[in-house]
Amino acid sequence: MISKEKTRELEKMARQLRRHIIEMTCAAVSGHPGGALSAADMVAALYFYKLRYNSQDPSWPERDRFVMSKGHAAPVLYAALAEAGYFPKKYLKTLRQLGSSLQGHVDMLSVPGIEMSTGSLGQGLSAANGMALAARIDKKDYHVYCMLGDGECQEGQVWEAAMTSAHHRLDNLTVMVDRNKYQIDGKVEDIKNIEPFALKWKAFGFNVLSCDGHNMKAIIEALDRATDFKGKPTVIICDTVKGKGVSFMEENPLSYHGKAPTPEEEKKALEQLCHIEEFKI
Amino acid sequence: MNEKKLVATRDAYGKALVLLGEQNPNIVVLDADLAASTRTSMFAKEFPERFFDMGVAEQDMISTAAGLAASGKIAFASTFAVFGAGRAWDQIRISVAYTRQNVKIVVTHGGITTGEDGASHQANEDLAIMRAIPNMTVIVPADAIETEKVIKTAALFYGPMYIRLSRGKTPLVYESKDGDFKIGKGIVMRKGRDVTIFACGIMVDKALDAALALEASKIDCRVVNLHTIKPIDKELIIECAKETSAVVVAEEHSIIGGLGSAVAEVLVENCCVPMARIGVSDMFGESGKPEELLVKYGLTSQKIASAVLSVLKRKL
Numbered sequence: 001m002i003s004k005e006k007t008r009e010l011e012k013m014a015r016q017l018r019r020h021i022i023e024m025t026c027a028a029v030s031g032h033p034g035g036a037l038s039a040a041d042m043v044a045a046l047y048f049y050k051l052r053y054n055s056q057d058p059s060w061p062e063r064d065r066f067v068m069s070k071g072h073a074a075p076v077l078y079a080a081l082a083e084a085g086y087f088p089k090k091y092l093k094t095l096r097q098l099g100s101s102l103q104g105h106v107d108m109l110s111v112p113g114i115e116m117s118t119g120s121l122g123q124g125l126s127a128a129n130g131m132a133l134a135a136r137i138d139k140k141d142y143h144v145y146c147m148l149g150d151g152e153c154q155e156g157q158v159w160e161a162a163m164t165s166a167h168h169r170l171d172n173l174t175v176m177v178d179r180n181k182y183q184i185d186g187k188v189e190d191i192k193n194i195e196p197f198a199l200k201w202k203a204f205g206f207n208v209l210s211c212d213g214h215n216m217k218a219i220i221e222a223l224d225r226a227t228d229f230k231g232k233p234t235v236i237i238c239d240t241v242k243g244k245g246v247s248f249m250e251e252n253p254l255s256y257h258g259k260a261p262t263p264e265e266e267k268k269a270l271e272q273l274c275h276i277e278e279f280k281i
Numbered sequence: 282m283n284e285k286k287l288v289a290t291r292d293a294y295g296k297a298l299v300l301l302g303e304q305n306p307n308i309v310v311l312d313a314d315l316a317a318s319t320r321t322s323m324f325a326k327e328f329p330e331r332f333f334d335m336g337v338a339e340q341d342m343i344s345t346a347a348g349l350a351a352s353g354k355i356a357f358a359s360t361f362a363v364f365g366a367g368r369a370w371d372q373i374r375i376s377v378a379y380t381r382q383n384v385k386i387v388v389t390h391g392g393i394t395t396g397e398d399g400a401s402h403q404a405n406e407d408l409a410i411m412r413a414i415p416n417m418t419v420i421v422p423a424d425a426i427e428t429e430k431v432i433k434t435a436a437l438f439y440g441p442m443y444i445r446l447s448r449g450k451t452p453l454v455y456e457s458k459d460g461d462f463k464i465g466k467g468i469v470m471r472k473g474r475d476v477t478i479f480a481c482g483i484m485v486d487k488a489l490d491a492a493l494a495l496e497a498s499k500i501d502c503r504v505v506n507l508h509t510i511k512p513i514d515k516e517l518i519i520e521c522a523k524e525t526s527a528v529v530v531a532e533e534h535s536i537i538g539g540l541g542s543a544v545a546e547v548l549v550e551n552c553c554v555p556m557a558r559i560g561v562s563d564m565f566g567e568s569g570k571p572e573e574l575l576v577k578y579g580l581t582s583q584k585i586a587s588a589v590l591s592v593l594k595r596k597l
Contacts, residue, residue: 061353108351108380116351120375123344127376130348137309137331138352157372160341
């Protein structure tokens with residue numbers, strides 16, 4: 001059981017990540033705030049509760065691995081890595097600028113702590129499987145986590161990879177799906193429906209969990225259940241809201257998939273993210 | 282020379298993998314339901330715990346190989362050339378090359394000599410699309426002896442590689458295993474002053490045959506095995522062009538984007554000499570016996586000899 005204090009601390013961190021996302025994308029005048037904001041609570045739970053790592057030794061062989069398959073959610077991962085001490089937070093505002101390490105989509109060679117470069121959707125789960133298979137060969141007990149977008153699950157490779165995870169009974173692998181229900185062109189259900197989503201994962205041989213992707217306690221409980229489960233890989237379908245935490249992005253998720261906030265919008269967004277924090281504490 | 286010894290490059294690959302597997306516990310091998318054909322089955326038999334048959338899923342295979350490599354493994358991933366290079370191109374680009382992972386994509390059934398399976402299985406474009414990817418090294422060994430050296434070198438070289446082998450048994454162009462193989466360094470197989478024939482893969486043997494046939498006409502051909510398509514041996518190409526003032530390039534690949542293009546790119550910016558290319562025209566292949574297809578699509582020593590005569594005319 002996680003304490004109330006720890007839960008609150010994680011919620012505070014998630015808000016901090018959201019503030020970084022807004023500031024980074026605004027400074028870059030481009031980027032994908034919507035799908036980064038929806039993943040913020042999950043990423044906070046991973047980096048500040050669940051993952052085993054040493055930010056001063058990014059290639060520590062025993063570390064847990066996290067693969068961000070939805071590579072456009074780069075801002076939330078960069079924010080978490082900076083908060084975790086992989087690199088100074090002052091670099092965050094260089095996102096997407098010429099010469100910056102913080103590429104538009106995650107690049108493992110330019111930023112310490114990133115396990116796999118992504119950006120072309122659908123490839124991350126396969127790579128995560130490779131890492132989980134390597135752990136088995138090397139008899140290491142690290143766990144591999146992979147985050148997918150729900151729109152991303154229209155990619156065929158996701159399901160090729162899901163078959164691989166299940167075939168090898170990779171219980172050292174946990175998939176988290178950021179089920180924010182939107183993709184660039186519209187609602188996932190309107191563009192190409194992925195339902196019955198949980199049943200698909202079940203049919204592909206996964207232990208399927210679901211939770212409210214913005215309820216820290218629920219995310220933590222699901223993650224703990226996932227790593228305790230033996231014999232099958234686990235997927236956690238996290239029900240989320242695209243643009244979570246910023247009212248005008250939540251109300252208009254399609255506009256903020258791949259568009260940065262203006263300076264005026266940034267101010268408004270940061271006020272909201274601060275307000276929520278004060279309200280809760 | 283009439284009795285040529287024939288050995289399949291894929292057989293040499295399978296044997297080399299087993300040797301490597303014994304020497305290095307970090308070698309892992311993946312295949313996509315073609316292990317018997319690519320000969321990775323030989324490794325699978327010896328080291329089942331380090332072999333992964335990914336089923337009919339080339340994209341998954343390549344990204345999984347990247348994940349294994351990211352965890353310290355040297356991953357050899359094999360399938361047919363069409364599927365490896367074509368079906369999984371984006372996975373090779375992002376998961377393997379962009380990340381500079383230690384993944385060796387070793388494909389068999391390259392080129393038109395895949396034969397009876399027809400156009401769907403004849404990779405005539407793979408070298409072009411692999412060569413275009415940054416960080417990628419592209420190699421086509423000339424025979425089974427060179428294949429063994431290439432595979433051993435690949436295991437020692439850190440980074441992504443695309444190595445293209447053949448389906449059929451092909452003539453040995455080397456008499457012994459002596460001689461070093463160096464990535465990016467072409468090998469002069471025969472000295473000559475009048476013209477240089479650059480070739481890779483099975484066309485090296487045909488280039489040597491053409492050179493022998495042209496002896497009767499007192500034409501002195503130099504033959505160079507450019508086994509590494511990328512990084513191309515720019516120095517050797519320029520040196521040969523300057524010394525022989527005429528060039529023919531022969532490859533079992535489309536005329537677009539492969540070795541011929543790579544050599545032309547070097548020459549046009551450094552030393553323009555008359556040049557001719559032997560390769561498959563801009564068209565798909567078809568079913569047929571490998572030898573029949575080589576004749577129909579113009580990949581013969583006779584065609585190379587004709588090309589030599591044509592560049593020599595332009596030289597005058």
